[in-house]
């Protein structure tokens with residue numbers, strides 16, 4: 001087979017090297033034979049890929065076969081790139097043919113359905129949605145994201161101070177509440193967003209659902225496919241939530257209490273015409289992206305501070321000296337280069353998307369004499385890219401200095417502006433680069449800066465005074481990787497700071513109470529009830545307990561679990577009091593949703609149709 005294929009290639013062109021493919025030198029061939037097991041025809045080397053930290057294996061192969069190599073898995077060609085230069089050469093410079101997305105076997109209409117911008121193929125729908133996403137992001141970024149990240153950060157710090165052991169819960173609350181506010185002007189839907197979003201992550205991740213590895217399982221009919229059934233139920237719930245949120249924003253339009261949001265900006269410019277259906281999907285995807293990703297670097301920051309206390313001290317020194325005791329605000333960013341360097345280094349040290357989000361190549365291509373076949377899936381292996389010695393000396397060390405000291409190749413001036421996250425390889429390449437960088441930048445600046453201002457993050461000590469060990473590299477296996485739970489202490493740096501945190505929290509809480517009162521006036525559907533509805537059951541996949549989001553009773557260890565814990569609320573962020581008895585039934589929840597459906601008679605229409613009119617100063621539909 002390989003002989004016949006080789007014959008088809010133009011003279012001088014070779015197939016890419018790779019495990020069980022062509023090894024370029026006899027030495028490498030020998031090394032490969034002694035260090036790895038044999039591949040199986042058609043199936044390839046799938047048995048070599050570990051369920052956890054698969055990126056380490058792909059990186060190991062990169063060291064063996066070079067910065068670009070290919071693997072064949074169940075007959076499909078995957079190309080792995082571990083060099084930023086090569087990723088730019090292909091994904092950016094040849095973007096015309098490298099900007100498609102592969103089909104996800106467990107979500108086979110991902111390229112066409114228009115539901116998830118980031119997973120769409122290179123279609124007109126994708127181009128239109130990407131333009132809209134860019135426009136909404138730009139408008140809000142000019143407004144400093146309406147101060148939502150600062151408001152939520154103030155709430156987050158106090159919760160962390162009171163109960164650092166629940167840090168994962170507080171971080172996920174921070175990211176999902178911030179992006180809920182940005183998307184729909186309210187934190188109300190944050191909890192349900194977390195449920196549906198983490199379900200989607202499982203649906204699309206290679207290690208999340210079997211059909212993503214054994215691709216022919218996608219042809220199993222729904223009645224026999226637990227993966228398809230689960231995804232259908234998750235999608236239905238997500239659909240209901242998005243419609244309810246847009247309905248709420250629609251009702252609030254023009255009222256004094258209406259809060260700014262992405263979807264509100266859309267409606268202000270375009271009205272509530274046909275385009276609203278598609279805008280709902282675009283904004284929904286932005287909310288999904290925000291809820292999924294940003295928690296990863298915030299958790300990795302805590303891990304880094306446990307292992308590198310000297311950098312915590314330096315960061316605290318910068319903040320204390322420059323701000324004279326104040327907690328960092330977004331307006332301080334030019335004055336705090338070390339904080340920006342720590343943010344960037346956390347992302348480099350522990351990439352949130354270590355295997356990258358794959359592109360697909362649409363035509364046969366030749367790169368440096370190597371053949372890349374049309375239809376191949378192209379992975380910019382972010383883990384490998386952040387470990388290039390020439391760019392990042394001693395890549396395994398957490399060293400923010402590489403962004404601040406002219407002796408390092410990554411240094412850039414002026415330090416009032418650099419380092420920043422724009423153009424960073426960890427946000428992708430070419431026409432598909434991440435559109436959420438302004439949100440990431442502000443969320444990370446405020447949370448990491450706030451934590452350095454507020455706490456000493458330290459390893460715990462046992463009764464004998466010995467440090468309790470903290471892992472270095474035990475990360476979750478899905479597409480977006482987060483550190484597995486680890487113990488640490490977050491000690492407030494002074495009584496005065498603790499008191500300030502309490503005041504900041506009270507003021508954020510007071511604002512929220514006002515919002516809740518307004519929302520009640522407009523009969524906002526209680527999305528918290530959906531947590532108990534049928535559709536969510538299958539999202540309760542793994543370990544964990546009740547998902548109360550109540551500030552005063554942190555109980556959740558896993559957002560996918562939504563079964564109410566006796567005596568505790570599971571109504572999510574919907575404004576319930578912690579000890580309020582749960583009397584609502586599933587039927588009542590459905591009733592509330594039906595009310596919402598009446599408000600949105602177009603429910604159920606699958607293919608969005610855009611006929612919006614261009615507005616002066618706004619973006620234009622094509």
Ligand code: HEM
Pocket residue numbers: 117118119130133285286287289290291293294297352353356357358359426427428429430431432433434435436437439440
């Ligand atoms: C730490 C946080 C984040 C990281 C590391 C990250 C990383 C990425 C990566 C690697 C891609 C794929 C790029 C490519 O295919 O070359 C991507 C795409 C995308 N991201 Fe992010 N992202 C983050 C947060 C966000 C947020 C908060 C939003 C909210 C709007 C967002 C919106 C998007 C969108 C819309 C795309 C798809 C672009 C397209 O396919 O055309 N991301 N992101």
